[in-house]
Amino acid sequence: MFAKSEMTDFEIFSAAGSLPVQDVLAIRTWLTPDQLLFTFLDDDGEEAGHLTYRGLWLRCRAVAAELSASHPPGSRVILFYPPGLDFVAAFVGCLMARCIAVPVNLPVRRRVGRSVGIIEDCGATVALAPSDQIAEFKKSFEDTTASDLHWIVTDTLPLDEAADDLPFSRSVADMNAVAYLQYTSGSTSNPKGVMITFDNMTTNCRMIRDTLRLNEDSTMVFWQPHHHDMGLICSVLLPIVIGNHTVLMTPNTFVRQPMLWIQTISKYRAEVAGGPNFAFDIASERYSAAKLAGVDLSNWRLALNGSDIVRATTLDRFVERFEPHGFKPETFLVCYGMAEAVLFLSAGPVGRKPRYAIVDVESLELYGRVRSxxxxxxxxxxxxxxxxxxxxxxxxxDAETRRRLPDGEVGEIWINSPTVGLGYWENPDETERVFHGKLADNATKFYLRTGDLGFIHPDDRQIYVCGRIKDLIISEGRNLHPEDIEYSIVEALSAAGDSNAISCAAFNAQQGDEQLIVAVVELNRALKRNLAESGPDIENAVRRAVAADHGVTLHQLLFVPPTAMCKTTSGKVQRGLMRQLYAGGALKSLEGAEAIA
Amino acid sequence: MSLQTVEAIEEYIVTYIERELHISSSEIDCDMSLGAFGMSSKSGLKLVGLLEDRLDIRIDPKLIFAHPTISRLSSALLDLLQK
Structure with missing residues (x-):
């Protein structure tokens, strides 16, 4: 493969889009060994670490050599790293050794249980970690089933400076072998690891590069955690594929000083930066004219907004705040995707303002139709x-009949893409249910059932996401999105003296032949006190609001302590689990609040 | 509001907790552990960032763990300010 004295730009472009990332790193190390690939910033936004292409190559080789000495290809390797460059070397090192990398969050405090669950699920016998934290991590697994993990420190491994010998053949014979497991879905007790192959990973990076028109000049700034799909793909793998310079910050730096993120985008003339919708909310909230003096965002070409529901008001507010600094509305690039298909599925067209659909609420809820x-x-x-x-x-x-719906009608979003993973690790039932969706009239083709509810607008070809299908509430023949009912409940509680961030889960429960609508509200101190004072009034206000907004009866309103509310690791309420708990009689309202009404 | 006294800093933190964690100020005891209010590491970091902006100093996030009540944190912050 590298028996060449030089490569044309065309060859490099197609090689970067078709070889797995570790081979692309080999080519770029050969082409531009001393070019800066990553800069890591500390909490003050100062440069705290750098990696050139050759620097990363040497470190990945060291990790791969150490792993290969003791673990055969296919071994699952769990990666515990704080944000930073050590993770990049460890992850790509696993790919080189053809071990299956399993990136997870740090095993601290109440997250140890989740780590243990993942280790049990994937059968990892070895963990990689940085030298300054390995003792602490090891200790957290004492007295758990994961206490006999074999630990390898990666950041102090000796580098073989003579390891410039580039491979003469592709490192992966089978592109359909599993490259890594992504544990983002599933609960703590039932983790689900998506099997992503080398081909999935390579194809998705190429799709992002091509859709976003990225090249070696596309400097990027990212702070997303590397154990989530967006952080892993955008901030670890994509830079190697496109051959650019990428600046990394920690999620904590962003939360603490969101303006540092904006300043960094300006300072490095970044073309690409983004995050979930809430990132743009926080940045608008913490806007500081003083800190942004001299900040120039005119180079910011793509502000990615994905992985959560995107709100029009968030985009409006951000543009209003940052337009004076050179931010353009067409910079927003709203995206859709999921870990089951690596990361990215849709975005753009780039360089155009976001598209909006103003739809009739009743028509959407009642008939699943998109109307003015x-x-x-x-x-x-x-x-x-x-x-x-x-x-x-x-x-x-249509999730019930498994028939395709015409454009402009709401149904489940199904995906067929070369980036869809093989399934969930050692979970054939869930794999069959989610990854092997078949249309009623064509059993030969598999689709990924996203569980997302949405429509494709006939006018602009955009995917519009309305909610999650399995959480649909059915009432008197109507389909309601639980988000909408929850929104009304939270609004009503806010009006009664509490503000917005109350979590709430609304769902259907079967009672005899009747479908009841049940809502569970997480109790906080203020709410508790208000209920003690005027419980019946508040409950009535909530019921009134649900009825007025949606024309349905809220049958039961339960208040539970925060510990009884099931949430994902990203803090989203798990309605399905709450519904199961309710149906099993395991949910008890505090202080008999529901008895009052 | 200039934050030059312990009381002023305390009031600023109480207002933040009220807004962020939805706890009425009358319920907030300045000698209670911050954890008891349901302060997460994320909301703690947000508070550190806001205080950094208001006080115009850098604050080590570990300060919250070392001084885990509103009154102790406020005194520690005032010490930092006067250094």
Missing amino acids: PSSQAQGRRLVGCGEPSWEVEAIIV
Whole structure:
């Protein structure tokens, strides 16, 4: 493969889009060994670490050599790293050794249980960690089933400076072998690891590069955690594929000083930076004219917004705040994707303002149809999550009949894409259910059932995401999105003296032949006191609001302590689990609050 | 509001907790552990960032763990300010 004295730009471009990332790193090390690949910033935004292409190559080789000495290809390797460059070397080192990397969050305090669950699920026998934290991590697994893990320190491994000998053949014979496991879905007690192959990973990086038109000049700034799909792909693998310079910050730096993120984008003239919707909210909230004196965002070409519901008001507010600093509305790039398909499925077109659909709420909820609002009050503004990549087939399906729906009707989003993973690790039932969706009239083709509810707008070809399908609430023949009912409940509670961040789960429960609507509200101190004072009034206000907003009866309202509320690691309420607990009689309302009403 | 006294800093933190964690100020005891209010590491970091902006100093996030009540944290911050 590298028996060449030089390569044309065309050859390099196609090699970067078709070889796994460790081979692309080999080529770039050969081409531009001393070019800066990563800069890592400390909490003050000062440069605290650098890696050139050759620097990373040597470190990855050291990790791979150490792993290969004791672990055969296919071994699962769990990676415990704080944000930083050590993780990059460890992850790519696993790929080189053809061990299956399993990146997870740090095993501290109440997260130890989740780590143990993942280690048991994937059968990892070895863990990689940095030298200054390995003792602490090891200790956290004492007295657990994971206490006999074999630990390898990676940041102090000796580098073989003579390891410039580039491979003469591809490092991976089988591109359909599993490269890594992504544990983002599933609960603590039932973790689910998506099997991502070398081909999935390579294809998704190429799709992002091509859709976003990225090249070696596309400097990027990212702070997303590397154990999530967005952080792993955008901030660890994509830079190697496109051959750019990428600046990394920690999630904590962003939360503490969001303006440092904005300043960093300006300072490095970054073309690409982004995050979930909340990142843009926090940045607008913490806007500081003094800190942004001299900040120039005119180089910022792509502000990625994905992995959560994108709100039109968030985009408006951010543009209003940052337009004076050179931010352009068409910089927003709203995306859609999921870990089951590596990361990315749709975005853009790039360089255009986000697309909106103003739809009639009643029509959407009642008939699953997209219509113009019958009155202004009935209108809801949804944000388009981009057009699917040309490599992705996205269809809208009636989840009950498994028949394809026409454009403009709401159904489950199904995906056929070369980036869809093999399934969940050692979980054939869930793999069958989620990864092997088949249309009623075509059993030969598999689709990924995303569980997301949405539509494709016939006018702009955008994917619009409305909610999650399995959480649908059915009432008197109507389909309701639980998000909407929860929104009304939270609003009503806010009006009664509490503000916005109350978590709430609304779902259906079967009682005889009747489908009840049940809502569970997480109790906080203020709410508790208000309920003690005027419980019946508050409950009535909530029921009134649900009825007025959606025309349905809320049958039961339960208040539970925070410990009884099931949430994902990212803090989203798990309605399905809450519904199961309720159905099993395991949910008890505090202080008989529901008895009052 | 200039934060030049322990009381002023305390009041700023109480206001933050009220807004961020939805606890009425009348319920907030300045000698209670911050953890008891349900302060997460994320909301703690946000508070550190806000205080850094208001006081115009750098604050080590570990300060919250070392001084885990509103009154102790406020005194420690005032000490930092006067250094």
